[in-house]
Amino acid sequence: xxxxxxxxxxxxxxxxxxxxxxxxxxxxxxxxxxxxxxxxxxxxxxxxxxxxxxxxxxxxxxxxxxxxxxxxxxxxxxxxxxxxxxxxxxxxxxxxxxxxxxxxxxxxxxxxxxxxxxxxxxxxxxxxxxxxxxxxxxxxxxxxxxxxxxxxxxxxxxxxxxxxxxxxxxxxxxxxxxxxxxxxxxxxxxxxxxxxxxxxxxxxxxxxxxxxxxxxxxxxxxxxxxxxxxxxxxxxxxxxxxxxxxxxxxxxxxxxxxxxxxxxxxxxxxxxxxxxxxxxxxxxxxxxxxxxxxxxxxxxxxxxxxxxxxxxxxx
Ligand code: NCD
Numbered sequence: 001x002x003x004x005x006x007x008x009x010x011x012x013x014x015x016x017x018x019x020x021x022x023x024x025x026x027x028x029x030x031x032x033x034x035x036x037x038x039x040x041x042x043x044x045x046x047x048x049x050x051x052x053x054x055x056x057x058x059x060x061x062x063x064x065x066x067x068x069x070x071x072x073x074x075x076x077x078x079x080x081x082x083x084x085x086x087x088x089x090x091x092x093x094x095x096x097x098x099x100x101x102x103x104x105x106x107x108x109x110x111x112x113x114x115x116x117x118x119x120x121x122x123x124x125x126x127x128x129x130x131x132x133x134x135x136x137x138x139x140x141x142x143x144x145x146x147x148x149x150x151x152x153x154x155x156x157x158x159x160x161x162x163x164x165x166x167x168x169x170x171x172x173x174x175x176x177x178x179x180x181x182x183x184x185x186x187x188x189x190x191x192x193x194x195x196x197x198x199x200x201x202x203x204x205x206x207x208x209x210x211x212x213x214x215x216x217x218x219x220x221x222x223x224x225x226x227x228x229x230x231x232x233x234x235x236x237x238x239x240x241x242x243x244x245x246x247x248x249x250x251x252x253x254x255x256x257x258x259x260x261x262x263x264x265x266x267x268x269x270x271x272x273x274x275x276x277x278x279x280x281x282x283x284x285x286x287x288x289x290x291x292x293x294x295x296x297x298x299x300x301x302x303x304x305x306x307x308x309x310x311x312x313x314x315x
Pocket of ligand 1: 168223
C-alpha cells in the first residue's frame with residue numbers, strides 16, 4: 001500500500017520500506033544512464049523547506065526531484081526568524097496555495113512534519129526533525145546494506161555514539177528491526193536515549209566488546225550543536241573509548257561494513273584512513289541517497305505501482 005506521507009518509518013511499515021527498496025533497483029538503473037532523467041513526475045512541484053542546515057540531504061532531494069522531471073521550490077529559512085506555530089503555519093499555507101504536490105521539510109523541532117497536515121493536504125516528507133526521525137536516511141542505509149551484504153534478516157547492526165541526540169538512530173533502529181536485523185546501541189550511558197528500555201535493542205557501553213561480532217558498525221556524528229550540557233568529559237576521551245580508529249577497524253570481520261550518515265567529525269567518532277577502507281560504504285550511502293529519494297518521491301506522487309514505472313525505465 002502506498003503511504004500518504006513519509007514522516008517517520010511507521011508511516012511506511014515493513015511493506016512500504018520494501019516497496020521503496022524495490023523501486024530503488026529501477027532508479028539505480030536510471031541513475032546509471034548517460035542522461036539520468038525520466039518523466040515520471042512531470043508536472044509535479046516539490047517544495048523543499050529547510051529550516052536547518054543541510055548539504056547532502058537537501059542536494060539529494062533536489063537532484064532526485066529533477067531526475068524525475070518534477071519542478072522544485074526552494075526555501076532557505078535557516079537565517080530567518082521563522083520557528084514554530086503561527087509563522088510556520090503561514091509559510092505552509094502560502095506554499096500550498098502555490099499548488100505544490102509535496103513538501104520536504106527539515107526542522108530543528110521534533111514533530112513538525114506531523115503538524116503540517118493540519119494546514120495542508122499535500123504529501124509530507126520528513127528530511128529530519130530535531131532529534132526525532134530521519135526516515136529517508138534510514139531507507140538509504142537499508143538499501144546500502146542490502147546491496148553490499150544481502151538481506152538484513154539476522155544481521156547484527158551496531159549503532160555507535162551519540163544515540164541520544166540522533167534522529168538517524170531513531171529511524172534506523174525502526175527500519176533495521178522491521179527488516180529483521182538485530183540492533184545493538186553502543187554509547188556511554190549519558191548518550192543513551194532515556195526511552196531506550198522500550199526499544200527492542202541490546203545496549204552496551206563497551207565498544208570493543210561488539211566490534212568482532214558486528215556485521216555493520218554504524219558510526220554516528222557527535223551532535224555537539226544539540227548538546228546543552230556536557231555529555232562526555234572531553235572529546236579526546238570520547239574518541240579513545242568510542243572512536244572507530246584504524247586499530248579498532250582491524251578487529252572487524254573482513255566482510256563487515258563501516259557506515260556514517262555524514263557529515264563526519266574526523267578525529268572524533270571516526271579517524272585516520274577508516275572512511276577510506278574497503279569496508280567503508282560511506283560514499284555509497286551518499287550516492288544511494290539520490291536513488292532512495294527518487295523512490296520515496298515516486299512512492300508518494302507517482303502513478304502508484306512499479307508496473308507503471310516500468311514504462312519509463314525499461315527501454
Ligand atoms: C544527519 C542529519 O542531519 O540528521 N545527516 C544527514 O542527513 N546526512 C546526521 C547528522 O547530522 O549527524
